[in-house]
């Protein structure tokens with residue numbers, strides 16, 4: 031059964047962050063995800079979730095100076111201390127907010143030592159993060175990002191990323207299958223959904239190439255949802271797109287997956 035979640039870092043962005051929970055609830059979402067809640071105390075965010083009857087499916091660990099282009103630390107030998115601190119903070123928030131999964135970003139590795147050194151530090155960091163998360167009963171999500179939007183990011187393709195994850199030997203680290211990035215870098219979406227069944231723990235969606243609503247662009251989301259259904263994937267897929275206009279006005283495609291207002 032297809033389930034969706036509102037990504038509050040990209041939807042309803044005409045409202046301040048905390049007010050986006052109310053907008054998502056009113057629009058009929060029962061689940062949300064977002065990147066960085068860290069400017070707000072846990073209890074304040076929790077109140078917004080609870081008063082709208084919302085579950086939280088994913089947060090990102092702090093990823094550095096976002097506006098300056100930082101995208102996490104896991105593969106950056108020069109940022110070991112920042113990495114550990116970011117995972118600790120994310121675990122505190124995920125636990126307090128009842129969120130099962132943390133997206134840990136790998137970082138832009140241009141400017142770091144050679145690839146082998148980055149891989150070695152990524153592996154050490156992720157094993158440590160996985161063990162910390164496992165003690166709290168949490169999953170870690172690892173997402174390749176397309177190199178058109180995020181040049182120099184450590185991981186850009188699904189298969190090599192899965193190989194890295196398998197090398198960790200940690201059961202609570204899984205792929206994040208963002209259909210938008212995957213279509214740009216790898217394609218063959220339906221077969222890939224089937225072949226990678228069981229390897230991804232979180233899915234995100236958007237139209238390609240413009241990253242608008244999934245009802246525009248080169249992908250057929252009816253077929254993609256059916257493929258995820260066949261694999262028995264039942265997690266809420268994050269709607270991680272830039273709405274063409276007001277978020278609510280573009281939710282026609284999502285009507286079958288939203289709660290009807292009380």
Ligand SMILES: O=C(O)C(=O)[C@H](O)CO
Pocket residue numbers: 065090133173175208211234270
């Ligand atoms: O950009 C994405 O697709 C993500 O999911 C990240 O969390 C932010 O880069």
Ligand SMILES: [Mg+2]
Pocket residue numbers: 173208234270
């Ligand atoms: Mg994504």
